[in-house]
Amino acid sequence: MPAATPDAAASDPAAPGAAVPSVAPAETTPSGTALSAPDPSAGFHVSPSPAVVATASASHRVHAVVVVRPDGRAPAAFHLKRTLASLQEQTRRPEALTIVLCGGDERLRDVVTGAGADFVVNASASTGFAAATALASPELSPGEAVWLLAQDAAPVPDALARLAGALELSPSVAFVAPKLVRWDDRSEIVSLGVGMTRYGRTVGLADGELDQGQHDAREDVLGTDVRGILVRGDAWRELSGLDRGLAGADEGLDLGVRARLAGARVSLVPAALVAVAGDGAAGLPAPNTPQRRRRIVYAERVAQLHRRLAYAPLAALPLHWLSLLPLAVWRTIVDLVRKQPGRIGPEWAAAVVVFVRLVSIGRARHRIATTKRIPWAQLAPLRISQGELRERLDDEPEVAIGGHRRGDLRFFSGGGAWLVLGALVVSVAAFPALLAWPVLGGGALQPLANTVAGLWDEAAFGQRALGLDTVGPADPFASVLAVIGSLAPWEPSRALVVLWVLALPLAALGGWMAATRVTERPILRLLGGATWALAPTFVVALAQGRPTAVILHLLLPWLFFAGSVAHRSWSGAGAASILLAAVVATAPSLAPALAVIWLASILLAVVLRAGRGVARLIWTAIPAIALALPLIWNAAANGRLWGLLADPGVPWAGPQVGPDSAARALLAAGIPTPDLAGWTTLIPEGPTWWVPLLTAPIALLALAAPLTQRWAVGTALLVVTALGMGTAFAAVGISVAFSQSIPVAIWPGAGLSLAWLGAVGGALVTLDAGLAPRVTFVRGIATVVVLAAVATLAVPSLTAMTRRTATIANGPESTLPAFVAAQGRDDPDVGTIVLTPQAAGGVSATVVWGASETLGGQTTMLATRTRPTPQDAVVAELAADLVTSSADDVVAGLSEVGISFILLAPAMPTESDAARTMRLSASTALNQRDTLDSVGDTAKGELWRVIGEVAPRPQEAASVVGIARLIAIGQLIVLGIALLLAVPTAASRREARRTPRVVGPHWQEGR
Structure with missing residues (x-):
């Protein structure tokens, strides 16, 4: 076997002065050829280039080139041994064999040394397939057909005989391609022909389909996968081999396009099978890891952009080149809408690489110009039309074989609509006067800004509306209020009034939707919605006029609904990120508890899901951090980090339990006020010791959740309850805000709302999966008991306005005269x-x-x-x-x-x-x-x-305006990304239907 001196950095053999390995190659001489017309099925009739199309008067010598590069999970030596054995078993063996070894360990080198190859070329591990085949080109004798293989491409025994026969029978064919099948399952097609849309998108004609012979009649194609193709020797030299600027993707397609432009054809031989594993140097790797998927996206995009510039008319080339980076911006937005943010990094990397690699583009255009004999228009019949592409994309079953099909939501048939309607009736009966009020007042309520511009100005960094010259970041809660007020741009304060009227039905709807993540039983979903709407902390906040507590209670069930599936869906992660930002902005005291839940979710995803979904979970916290970061920075600079826990809005020292042990007992019962949620005012002379016991049924059911068959979900919800209760206990002992000279403790109701969420969820788990079939009648009894107890506890707050004990009032349009x-x-x-x-x-x-x-x-x-x-x-x-x-x-x-x-x-x-x-x-x-x-x-x-002239208010410095713009732009970008991720698409809905709506394993018996 001749010795070879490798040169991994060898340039294209077609380039002037190209360096090649010193391997004593045979001298290359032009081959005499006879012209023959292309197959009429190609759709055009031209005289092919003599160097591309050769006669078939004599049998072709075949020179097999095997490129070996460790590039996968399986050892390269394992695949290489099978491939070499397959070559030895061929009924028509290749006359010569060259192995290009790109890196590798001693074991791999031993396998290559014992293969009996005619030539061995050593190259660096970074050498691509195109460059490796260029290193092997000097070993080719004139007229030898080139069979391109990788270490993971094992042909069946008659593959070469069929390929060579097809090449000899069709003089107009530049190369023929086999049917690629899976390494371990020949019934699945990996590739059988490749097409291209008008805009250069690559489309596999049969990728991933079960082989039932449905494509065996196809012959003429625009291009193919590069693995296993047999290329006529003169065509290989005339076309200058593979284009190394394609980054390993679309190499067979590009070679086919150039061959077609030279007047030749590309033909399929479906009877020739080659098994591929997706671990070699040729073709794209199998998408079985996140790293490989990113590499595939990068390679495909580089190849597409490279081909776009190489194929474009000269006059349009500058426009295409200048559009690379703006197009990357647009595709970033598209990737976010499609819920594919993992494609953004590879997209930008590909755009930058192609943008600066002008020499490679020039070399590719030169290759085409020197061999092109027919116009581009004559390739149009072989392109994939938009209709065909749409049909292929839509031809995906909604539910994979053996997968899960999600049932209907049953909002109307399951009683959810009636629950919301009933809650609306209760709300109107409880707060009838609100319908005539233009502004809410009392408690911690104040008017909103009278214009939408004023609302968003209050939410921006800059001069604040209070203080002599207070300059700094706005509370994130101002952004939440700006969104609410913008819903009624003609009178923003009216939006808060409407929110108060709709609070009970919205809470019922949120609770019902959150319950769909826990159970599929309609009666339990109704229980979840009703108990959430009648939660003690919520109805007390409505009566006392606590806007932050009301908004938080409306947001929490939706955060649970989206956050519980954030690990498996970018739509869920995007929605959860926005809701988490709003929740933290409304109740900063919940940030520590939510941070614990977030970190625990990431840890579970790493341990139980091998890291799948971690990126989605990490993203859920980004918008919240982006909104709060300016305030955090300001607090850290001024030594007021504890102040970050303060309730936003109007500091109001309203009635709430204190830090003593008796008051904490009320917190344990879910009651945030010392008047027992209003019962001491309803029956001032009567006994009220029994009031805290009204929450006992739901508490007992929640404690039993870890003992059910769905113990994992029950335990998680119990942890949420404990975190919420711990937050409430800590809040009553912390005062970080002041109302004039009065210290204001943190409202414990935020923690109680979180605890109530976990307790209600745990109770539903117990009622859903904790009962044996023979005692299922207990479910109905327990549901009635829980609902009756919670409704009884809410009576004083819901009747407070009628009894004139409510704090909310018809607020003034201004706090000033x-x-x-x-x-x-x-x-x-x-x-x-x-x-x-x-x-x-x-x-x-x-x-x-x-x-x-x-x-x-x-x-x-x-x-x-x-x-x-x-x-x-x-x-x-x-x-x-x-x-x-x-x-x-x-x-x-x-x-x-x-x-x-x-x-x-x-x-x-x-x-x-x-x-x-x-x-x-x-x-x-x-x-x-x-x-x-x-x-x-x-x-x-x-x-x-x-009296007299008053100087104008000092305006913001230019530096403050600049900082405000940068902060606003950064926050808008982050929130824009979150919104694009959250917006559902047809693809995301189709994917969601393949996953169960209920999160965690659940007991199916008795449904």
């Missing part, structure tokens, strides 16, 4: 300093810009501040001077900072003597100032207007 509000609507930079006497004798000072304080304009940067800033010192000094008669020229100081009005607000309810004294003293001091004009006493307090 009408005179100020009228000017503030036209000029959002109108400043008002609000002075509020405190119970201890001091005064609270707040600067409000615009027409009113708003719910979205609140900021935890101010509510959680424990150390005064320079702006705080200025406001405190101005307030002290205003309420002190001896101070001079204080009004000039107000004018300089842009404040036009002074409002002396009434003290908090039950005004103390010290507060009354402070109010009267401040009123006297303000009335004595000649530079103030008394507007009068209003419902909001006494109002004064600054």
